[in-house]
Amino acid sequence: MTPVLTTEARAEQLSEVADATHVTPKDARELTRHFLARLAVLEEGTQEHQYARNTLIEMNISLVRYAAARFRSRGPQEMEDIVQVGVIGLIKAIDRFEVTREVEFTSFSIPYIVGEIKRFFRDTSWAVHVPRRLQEARVQLAQATEELSSRLGRAPTVAELSQLMSLSQEEVIEARVASNGYNSSSLDAAISGSEDGESVLADFIGSEDGALELVEDFHALAPLIHDxxxxxxxxxxxxxxxxxxxxxxxxxxxxxxxxxxxxxxxxxxxxxxxxxxxx
Structure with missing residues (x-):
């Protein structure tokens, strides 16, 4: 008979797993509660605190992808870039979560993730103005990505880029987002291959679904009503x-x-x- 492991035992096992994103959703929910409790008592800046925080980020990337999926048709940005922006919201939720409130982390984090993605779309002015700090980070990011891709034979993770660039993961994500500032298209740009030959990009941009906004409001209201x-x-x-x-x-x-x-x-x-x- 296969022994049943406690949450603490599975958490110890996780320290030997190279990629925490491979944890099953059921275990991720249970382990998230465990690591959030540990994070609350660990001293910030210590190796143990950083490990617990990074593990929480990696285990809950699926939440970010779930929230980002609704924005798939919102513009020319690549989905992976939108996910990286959502990770910033996830990190904020992890840092601000209070275990004593007894609120599900999923309900607490979704509004933060969606909020960051919305702010990303509101900041479309980056196509014409990018802060100098992010311009420099973008160049550094391109060099680090090329170096690691050649060395590893695959696309590097945010954590690997962060270590090589000596920047925080949040700053690496910001640099990735800033790269979008150099790629913009006019809404009047003609779409090649259209049947009538006269279609433009604006013809293919849909309107927001009010029902989806309502779902987001429900998620945001849940912890407030709980209190x-x-x-x-x-x-x-x-x-x-x-x-x-x-x-x-x-x-x-x-x-x-x-x-x-x-x-x-x-x-x-x-x-x-x-x-x-x-x-």
Whole structure:
């Protein structure tokens, strides 16, 4: 019979695995909780802290790819570049996550990942203006990528580039994103091979799906609603799930309709403020 390993035992095994991205999704969820707990007590800057942080990043790349998939048709950028931008959001989520809140890391991290990708698309001015720091990093990145690709016989990882360039992984990702600033196309550019011979790029750019935006809002709201007390969550459930009137809610809770109205306004204000802070 194959022995069942504890979370700690699997975590010890993981230290011998060259690529943490090969961990199964089920184990990744369990090990993520374990490494987040370790990260909370380790001293920042130590080798153990860096190992735990890097392992969390590698194990949760699938979350970034999941969030990035919805942006596949948003423009000429390569999907891998979008994923690299999403990794910045993942890193921010890891650094800001609080184990004591008892919120699922998936629900907590998705808004950060999507937010970084959205900011990337908003920063289209990079096609005409790139900070000098990133211009220099872009040249260094190209040289390091060529050197490592020749040496390893494959495309280098962000961690390998970071070590060779003596930069943080966040800075390497920024340099990769900055490279897109030198590749832009006009929306009026003709598309070769089109049936009528007159189609332009703008003809093939679709509009945003409002339903997808709603999914993102649900993910962002989940931890905020989780932090509410039981009565506040009940009020929201009665009003927006069961669609009860304020008078019906007041009768259920033994309070006046006016009191229900004030409570709802206060609750919605807190949630709006929380969403604005997260975004």
């Amino acid at each position: 509410l007390d039981e009565r506040d969550r009940l009020i929201l459930h009665l009003r927006f799930v069961e669609e009860r009137t304020q008078a019906e809610i007041g009768e259920r809770l033994g309070i006046s309709q006016m009191h229900v109205s004030r409570l709802l306004n206060r609750l919605l204000g807190r949630l709006r403020e929380g969403l604005a802070t997260t975004g």
